[in-house]
Amino acid sequence: MTLTVVGIGADGWSGLGEPGRRALRAAVTLVGSQRQLDLLPAEAVGDRRAWPSPMDALVDELVDSAQDVVVLASGNPMLHGIGATLVRRAGVDRVDVIPHPSAFSLACARLGWPQADVELVSAVARPAAVVAGLLQPGRRLVVYVTGTDGAARLARVLCERGFGSSVVTVLEQLGAPGERRVDTSAAEATGLVTDPLHLVAVEVGAGPAHARTPGLADAAFASDGQLTKRHVRAVTLATLGPLPGELLLDVGAGSGSIAIEWLRAERGTRAIAVEQHEQRAARIAANADALGVPQLVIVRGHAPEALAGLPGPDAVFVGGGITAPGLLAACWTALRPGGRLVANTVTLEGERTVLAAREKHGGSLTRIDIAHAEPVGRFTGWRAQMTVIQWSAVKEPR
Numbered sequence: 001m002t003l004t005v006v007g008i009g010a011d012g013w014s015g016l017g018e019p020g021r022r023a024l025r026a027a028v029t030l031v032g033s034q035r036q037l038d039l040l041p042a043e044a045v046g047d048r049r050a051w052p053s054p055m056d057a058l059v060d061e062l063v064d065s066a067q068d069v070v071v072l073a074s075g076n077p078m079l080h081g082i083g084a085t086l087v088r089r090a091g092v093d094r095v096d097v098i099p100h101p102s103a104f105s106l107a108c109a110r111l112g113w114p115q116a117d118v119e120l121v122s123a124v125a126r127p128a129a130v131v132a133g134l135l136q137p138g139r140r141l142v143v144y145v146t147g148t149d150g151a152a153r154l155a156r157v158l159c160e161r162g163f164g165s166s167v168v169t170v171l172e173q174l175g176a177p178g179e180r181r182v183d184t185s186a187a188e189a190t191g192l193v194t195d196p197l198h199l200v201a202v203e204v205g206a207g208p209a210h211a212r213t214p215g216l217a218d219a220a221f222a223s224d225g226q227l228t229k230r231h232v233r234a235v236t237l238a239t240l241g242p243l244p245g246e247l248l249l250d251v252g253a254g255s256g257s258i259a260i261e262w263l264r265a266e267r268g269t270r271a272i273a274v275e276q277h278e279q280r281a282a283r284i285a286a287n288a289d290a291l292g293v294p295q296l297v298i299v300r301g302h303a304p305e306a307l308a309g310l311p312g313p314d315a316v317f318v319g320g321g322i323t324a325p326g327l328l329a330a331c332w333t334a335l336r337p338g339g340r341l342v343a344n345t346v347t348l349e350g351e352r353t354v355l356a357a358r359e360k361h362g363g364s365l366t367r368i369d370i371a372h373a374e375p376v377g378r379f380t381g382w383r384a385q386m387t388v389i390q391w392s393a394v395k396e397p398r
Contacts, residue, residue: 003062003090004070005083007100008032010176010197012039020098023070031062032072035197046070063089076102080122080144103199106174107142110181111201118142123150126294128157131202133264133292135163136209141202148193151200155189158202161290165205172198210291214238214261221287226254226280228319228344231370232388233257239342239366239392240315242266249313250274251303251331252320256284256296259317263293270295272310276302304330312336318343322350328357337397346386354391363393 004027006020013021024030027046030037034050052058062069063086076099077083087095108115121131122144131154134141143154151170158166164187172180172195180195186202210216215234221227228236240248242262246269250259253273262271273296275281281300288296299306304327316331322345335341341363343354358365367389371382 001066002068003086004096005073005077006098007073007075007077009100010173013041027070029069036072075100103174104142128153129289129294137206139204143200151194152192154200155186158186163207167203169201214265221255221257222283223255228257237261242269244268246314249316251318254320256287260288260291272297274299274303274306303327314339316341323353335395339395342392344388344390351389361393366390
């Protein structure tokens with residue numbers, strides 16, 4: 001069985017090349033959104049099936065099917081499209097992809113933006129807050145949105161974070177005869193109603209930007225004091241070393257700063273924050289939303305019991321509750337072979353715990369002493385933070 005994925009634009013049949021048209025003419029079964037199916041002429045005679053919502057059951061059916069099927073996809077099927085899902089599920093040998101120019105490519109062409117210098121963000125089936133981590137003055141974004149209020153929801157996110165002066169271009173029905181462009185600002189677009197098929201291009205204006213480099217100012221996080229401080233946080237993220245696709249388990253997450261900075265540092269990473277206190281868990285969610293990583297998963301519960309059933313992480317950070325009986329041992333057991341564990345402590349009891357862990361598992365100990373210059377009467381002196389002892393270790397493959 002072969003799944004043929006044909007990219008199609010808003011211009012429909014007229015915009016397809018001969019390979020795409022040939023596949024559609026020969027199709028026994030055609031799957032696509034109702035909008036896409038309606039673009040096809042009568043010569044595409046296959047049995048037409050519209051995607052249900054949710055679409056998971058039909059994806060499963062296609063992957064398991066013994067018949068050849070042609071699937072329609074918007075633009076380039078491998079760019080935030082169904083093509084990537086089917087290749088991941090069925091394997092590249094069973095999926096034939098016939099691409100079409102993506103909406104991203106068309107948008108950059110209309111605006112004269114070099115694609116390599118533009119960030120593509122999908123807010124489809126995701127909160128518009130996903131753009132928050134990319135709000136630095138001068139950055140160019142192309143954002144996929146849905147609904148007639150997609151541009152307005154995105155504009156409100158920009159305004160809520162102080163970027164109302166950003167230049168916003170709304171592109172509707174790209175490539176179709178009814179293509180339309182609206183040039184405005186985020187502040188003026190908060191009530192905009194558009195064609196359902198549109199995307200938003202943003203030139204980020206002046207605003208209170210947060211760098212993507214780990215070590216955000218402490219004030220960037222709402223906190224009750226349970227917060228890994230800025231400079232220690234930067235050292236901790238460097239030790240954890242996030243890589244694409246990796247999963248972090250942040251145990252005793254407090255304000256969620258380590259998990260949040262992990263997600264901001266490397267796109268495509270995943271993170272789970274484990275926190276037993278209800279108010280702190282809610283604060284973690286608010287911090288994640290504010291800083292552009294609403295995908296952070298929050299698990300409420302007391303570790304180590306709360307770790308049961310969670311997927312095996314590539315990295316673990318322990319910042320709170322380090323002396324809880326069995327906690328470090330459970331984190332080490334959960335860690336995948338080759339994964340990294342980093343634990344910070346400021347207490348003598350915690351230090352004894354990490355010393356014992358180092359005796360058993362190896363790794364390294366680092367003492368982090370940081371002081372800040374502060375007023376002392378008419379003069380200035382150094383005021384030290386509490387010393388942090390950091391244990392880090394790699395779990396060797398068996």
